[in-house]
Amino acid sequence: MVSTDNPMTYLLEVILSHLVLTSALLLAALTAARWHIRDSYKVGGFSQKHVLVTGCDSGFGNLLARQLDRKGFHVIAACLTEKGAADLAAEASPRLKTLLLNVTDSESIGRAVEFVSGEVGERGLWGLVNNAGRSTPIGPTEWMQLEDFTKVLDVNLIGVIEVTLQFLPLLKKAQGRVVNVASILGRLSLTGGGYCLSKCGVEAFSDSLRRDMQHFGIKVSIIEPGFFKTGVTRLDLIEADLRRLWTRLPQDVKASYGAKYFEDYVKAQGFSMGILCSPDISKVTRCMEHAPTAYSPRTRYAAGWDAKLFWIPLSYMPSFVTDFVISVLLPSPKDERNI
Numbered sequence: 001m002v003s004t005d006n007p008m009t010y011l012l013e014v015i016l017s018h019l020v021l022t023s024a025l026l027l028a029a030l031t032a033a034r035w036h037i038r039d040s041y042k043v044g045g046f047s048q049k050h051v052l053v054t055g056c057d058s059g060f061g062n063l064l065a066r067q068l069d070r071k072g073f074h075v076i077a078a079c080l081t082e083k084g085a086a087d088l089a090a091e092a093s094p095r096l097k098t099l100l101l102n103v104t105d106s107e108s109i110g111r112a113v114e115f116v117s118g119e120v121g122e123r124g125l126w127g128l129v130n131n132a133g134r135s136t137p138i139g140p141t142e143w144m145q146l147e148d149f150t151k152v153l154d155v156n157l158i159g160v161i162e163v164t165l166q167f168l169p170l171l172k173k174a175q176g177r178v179v180n181v182a183s184i185l186g187r188l189s190l191t192g193g194g195y196c197l198s199k200c201g202v203e204a205f206s207d208s209l210r211r212d213m214q215h216f217g218i219k220v221s222i223i224e225p226g227f228f229k230t231g232v233t234r235l236d237l238i239e240a241d242l243r244r245l246w247t248r249l250p251q252d253v254k255a256s257y258g259a260k261y262f263e264d265y266v267k268a269q270g271f272s273m274g275i276l277c278s279p280d281i282s283k284v285t286r287c288m289e290h291a292p293t294a295y296s297p298r299t300r301y302a303a304g305w306d307a308k309l310f311w312i313p314l315s316y317m318p319s320f321v322t323d324f325v326i327s328v329l330l331p332s333p334k335d336e337r338n339i
Contacts, residue, residue, distance in 0.1 A: 041295035046072040049174075050120045051292055052112075053077055054103060054163065055132030057084025059230035060181065064129065064285045069096045071293065073127075076116055080132070103132050103159030113166050124173025127292035130160045130180045133198075135232040136241040139265075141192030142253065143245040152194030157201040164209065168218075175217030179291040180206045182222050184302075184311040190326055210299065221291040225284045226304030226311055227276040235273055239266050258334030265331055272329050276306050 043049075051068055055061035056077035062084075065077040069092045077092075078101035079085040085098035099115050102108040116125060133156045137148040160180060171178065186199030203222060210220035227233060246254070246262045287301035302308045314322055 038296050039294065039298070042293050043295050046293070047074075048123065049126035049292075050074040050076060050116070050123070051127035051129065052116055052125060052167065053129040053131055054101060055080070056088055056098070057081055059232070060225075060228075060281055060284050060288065061129070061131040062088055063281055064131070064288045065096065066092055067285055067289050068292070069093050071289070073292075074119070076119060078112060078132070101132075103163055104154045106162065109163055109166050112163075113170075116167070117170060120170060120174075122173065124176065125167060125170035126174045126176040128164065128167050128171060128176070128178050129288060129292070130163060130178070130202075131288070132159060133181065133232060135195050136193075136238055137245060138191055138193035138195050138238065139242050139245055140257075143242075143249060144193055148245070149194040149197065153198050153201075156195065156198030157205070160202055161205055164205075168213075171213075171218055172216050176219075177292045177297060178206075178209065178213070178218060178220045179288055180220070180222055181288070182206070182224050184224050184226050184307045184315070186224065187315040188311055188322060190329075219291075219297050220299075221297045222300045223284065223287050223291075224300060224302050224307055224312070226302075226307030227273065227278065228281050228284060228304065229277045229279045230281060233273060233277055235270055238269070242266060256333060261331060261333060268330050278304055278306075 051073050053061050053065050053068070053075065056065045057079045061077070065075050065088060069075045072095075075092070075096045077085070077088055077096060077098045079088065079098055080100070080102060082100065085100060089096065089098050097119065099112055100108070101112045134152055137144060137151065164178060164180075170176075180202050182202040183195075183199040185196045186201075186203045189196040189200070206220050206222045213220060231237075242262070242265070284303040287303045290301070291297040302312055314325060
């Protein structure tokens with residue numbers, strides 16, 4: 001019988017009687033502390049390092065380029081448009097250089113390699129951030145044609161692969177970092193089109209690249225953002241492209257979905273995006289910044305409360321659970337005779 005005359009003695013006896021639990025909690029605390037300390041170590045010599053960021057016209061890439069510029073890095077910001085490049089250069093230090101890059105054009109990538117080679121010299125390229133991407137066409141799979149898939153895959157996946165392969169020699173010189181922007185939709189496919197496919201492909205490509213390049217001192221990180229307000233999630237652009245897809249459908253296919261399906265789909269998408277999309281894109285760029293600045297970058301970075309607390313846990317659930325959640329978010333076709 002444990003004595004309860006002295007509360008402190010009783011508490012001590014209870015703790016000692018659960019030695020295994022106490023040891024486990026202590027080990028967990030020490031592990032967390034060690035991880036936090038290790039995670040906070042930074043590499044030195046930012047002013048001697050070059051980082052190439054793609055997709056810098058707006059959104060994540062634009063903000064990240066400015067953040068790294070303020071840190072003292074030599075940033076090479078790749079933009080798709082001359083206006084995007086000019087606007088970014090006006091907001092950054094003279095140290096930041098811009099170039100035009102279309103990640104779907106091999107010749108454009110080759111010109112970028114030549115430019116970057118001249119900038120980095122024998123030091124090599126410390127960081128490559130593959131951020132350029134697009135979302136549309138996106139929507140129900142049956143509404144798509146093959147070219148709708150390839151439009152997205154060419155930018156989000158094939159572009160990432162070719163840019164990375166072309167810059168690997170420069171990255172090996174510096175024993176640098178590759179940062180690939182995927183998505184929680186690379187873990188959990190919520191809709192049809194090429195976007196989820198491309199981001200799933202980025203995950204797989206990054207994993208194989210990381211394992212292959214670790215022998216050469218190159219570290220590879222994956223960014224998995226949740227939903228944020230950027231050009232990729234602009235509802236007006238997504239709705240306009242959905243209307244294009246809907247308009248060209250054969251009449252019998254439209255009838256199988258129902259006359260109101262398109263409007264219901266757009267409303268449901270707008271409602272979901274309104275709840276989920278965060279305007280604070282710095283939550284993503286802080287993760288992107290950590291990868292090239294940390295001594296021990298993480299393999300994966302989940303960015304946003306919805307990614308950490310909802311989408312990623314949901315991706316580990318049984319299929320019937322994820323199917324139910326998605327059925328709540330999106331309308332069902334009216335013609336369900338074969339279900």
